[in-house]
Amino acid sequence: MLYHHFAPKMFGVCLRYAKDATEAEDNLQDGFIKVFANLKNFRHDGSLEGWIRRIMINVSLEKLRKQHLLYPVEDVAIYDSVNFSDDVIAKIAADDLMKIIQQLPPRYRMVFNLYVIEGFSHQEIAKEMSITQGTSKSNLARARDILKKKIQENFSELVGQNNYTA
Amino acid sequence: MKNDKNLDELFRDKLLNYEQEPPAYILDNVLAGVAGARRNRKIVFWRIAGVAAALLLAFIAGWQINTRNGQNVKPAVILSQQKAPEISTGVKPEIAANESENQSGNMPSEIVNKPGMENLQLAEVAKGNQVSKNSTKLLTENSKSEQIAFVVESLRIAKNEESALLKPVKSLFRLINSGSQNVATNLHEINKSTQQAVRTDKTIDQQIMEQNRQVMLAENQTKEKSRWLVGAQVSPEYNVSRSSHSQVYASNMLSASSNPVDLGGGISVEYKKGKRWSLQSGVYYSGMGQSSGNSSYSNRNITSSADFASNLGKEYFNAPVNIDSNNSKMMMNSTAGVIEFKGIPSGIVLGTNLEDKTLVSNAVVVSDARFIQNFEYIEIPLYLRYTLIDSKFDVEMLGGFSSNLLVGNQTFMESSAGKNRIGSTKDMESMSYSGTLGIGLKYGLSKSIYLNVEPRVKYYLNSLNSNSAVTYKPYTIGVFTGLSYEF
Numbered sequence: 001m002l003y004h005h006f007a008p009k010m011f012g013v014c015l016r017y018a019k020d021a022t023e024a025e026d027n028l029q030d031g032f033i034k035v036f037a038n039l040k041n042f043r044h045d046g047s048l049e050g051w052i053r054r055i056m057i058n059v060s061l062e063k064l065r066k067q068h069l070l071y072p073v074e075d076v077a078i079y080d081s082v083n084f085s086d087d088v089i090a091k092i093a094a095d096d097l098m099k100i101i102q103q104l105p106p107r108y109r110m111v112f113n114l115y116v117i118e119g120f121s122h123q124e125i126a127k128e129m130s131i132t133q134g135t136s137k138s139n140l141a142r143a144r145d146i147l148k149k150k151i152q153e154n155f156s157e158l159v160g161q162n163n164y165t166a
Numbered sequence: 167m168k169n170d171k172n173l174d175e176l177f178r179d180k181l182l183n184y185e186q187e188p189p190a191y192i193l194d195n196v197l198a199g200v201a202g203a204r205r206n207r208k209i210v211f212w213r214i215a216g217v218a219a220a221l222l223l224a225f226i227a228g229w230q231i232n233t234r235n236g237q238n239v240k241p242a243v244i245l246s247q248q249k250a251p252e253i254s255t256g257v258k259p260e261i262a263a264n265e266s267e268n269q270s271g272n273m274p275s276e277i278v279n280k281p282g283m284e285n286l287q288l289a290e291v292a293k294g295n296q297v298s299k300n301s302t303k304l305l306t307e308n309s310k311s312e313q314i315a316f317v318v319e320s321l322r323i324a325k326n327e328e329s330a331l332l333k334p335v336k337s338l339f340r341l342i343n344s345g346s347q348n349v350a351t352n353l354h355e356i357n358k359s360t361q362q363a364v365r366t367d368k369t370i371d372q373q374i375m376e377q378n379r380q381v382m383l384a385e386n387q388t389k390e391k392s393r394w395l396v397g398a399q400v401s402p403e404y405n406v407s408r409s410s411h412s413q414v415y416a417s418n419m420l421s422a423s424s425n426p427v428d429l430g431g432g433i434s435v436e437y438k439k440g441k442r443w444s445l446q447s448g449v450y451y452s453g454m455g456q457s458s459g460n461s462s463y464s465n466r467n468i469t470s471s472a473d474f475a476s477n478l479g480k481e482y483f484n485a486p487v488n489i490d491s492n493n494s495k496m497m498m499n500s501t502a503g504v505i506e507f508k509g510i511p512s513g514i515v516l517g518t519n520l521e522d523k524t525l526v527s528n529a530v531v532v533s534d535a536r537f538i539q540n541f542e543y544i545e546i547p548l549y550l551r552y553t554l555i556d557s558k559f560d561v562e563m564l565g566g567f568s569s570n571l572l573v574g575n576q577t578f579m580e581s582s583a584g585k586n587r588i589g590s591t592k593d594m595e596s597m598s599y600s601g602t603l604g605i606g607l608k609y610g611l612s613k614s615i616y617l618n619v620e621p622r623v624k625y626y627l628n629s630l631n632s633n634s635a636v637t638y639k640p641y642t643i644g645v646f647t648g649l650s651y652e653f
Contacts, residue, residue: 009185015184025189037200
């Protein structure tokens, strides 16, 4: 069945775009209702998985728009750039990375996901989110800084060990 | 920069194909949601039928009320400034007859009051039954309250007939407002229930959440951000003359022989709230006209000079006119009203001092000319539109009212000598009101530019001429074609 085949992977997508599992479940549910309602409109010029993934992303985008989170927000803190070896991230489990991403402010999380994971360009992100390309770039930089900071805070033993070994 | 790219790649590698089994109840909710969406599609037909009925009701209600008001025609007086002693005495009985008709024309207001009186009596009877039959007390109270409510409503309608005209429009606006209020209320409830929901309990709470989700899905189908559309349309307009006249006026009237096709058009502004409903206004130019000629006014025992009599037998247009000797103005009755000539035009044969006792006028014109009356209006509409089919090729239904400002009133005489302006039509109302009903077909040329084709029927609610002997309410049929831009 279509649902059983794609649900685990799409739940993974929804988890990345949501602040927690509850929101991800809502998005997954809304997304699959749309999938079944529009299945007859699916053109077989692309992969079904890609089409379903796009619907899940759209549901997340739509929710973000409804919550008026696309308007510019001011950062309450300025994050200093933290540098550590790539090995640190390699050692962190995917579940833990997911939790860190979920802690990002909603708009930063959206930009980071679209750019880094989905491979969107800043131009495409700007169009999807109704923001400027400059804002998209700025949001991405902030998202990276926050992620690094969170990794340093939550996995200090790995960072420290890494620095030590380095 | 390189560090950032490495960071991005590591995140992508770990999370791109990340999978996690969702809770089992999600599938049940998805299946329930899909079933709900199918049910919603089934009721779309009934929604469309309901809206169509509401628009039709508004159209008919406006028409009926207007027709009833139109019956109150005042006594016909034709060109009272003219001196025709013998003729005027012959006319009087007809005027008297008209007056008696007008008295009977006022009856509807009394008839409207009658049901109210009967209901008052019924209410009293119901009250009596309540005392004598305690076993049916509850039922009687209900029926009494319903009857009293009906009596109050009947009296209210009888007292304020004008509000009845606006009622269909008001009810349509209420329909929209109540819809949006319900949406707001439901959203509030959803937010409230969502906040209170405890997700660990998957029995009753899950059912509540499922219901809320279905409500939200139904709302999502109709709720979208508001949009504006501006556009420009042109249309050929075919006018169908609809008029009635007092007997005296009609007996000396020039009949309209044809209705030329005029050109109309303008710019429109449309505000679209949600997926289905929108409100449209704008500024339109509307040309309207009629042509009269070659309608023989014959079989009268006119004796006059040999020169004039020789023209009467021919297939020439000849119509009675009144000539004011003080200012040399000539007046002729037409279906749209009295044509007032600036002077006596050249190219016509005028017979005066005729000995026809049935003739109210003091002269007859004989000519091969055609008289063309042109009226130009600036129209400011207020239309309510409803989208019946929302796809690449939209189908919409529209209905509403317009204010029409008269900006042009000219009468031309067209003969073998050419076309000359000879005057205007008297007593034309400077402001008139019309109702419109139409079907809109909209095709998306691009994401924000649409091609519109809209067949519309416009009818005038009030007489375009203020002369009490003339009721002139033409129809206009047009196909508005143009482009609109959405933003």
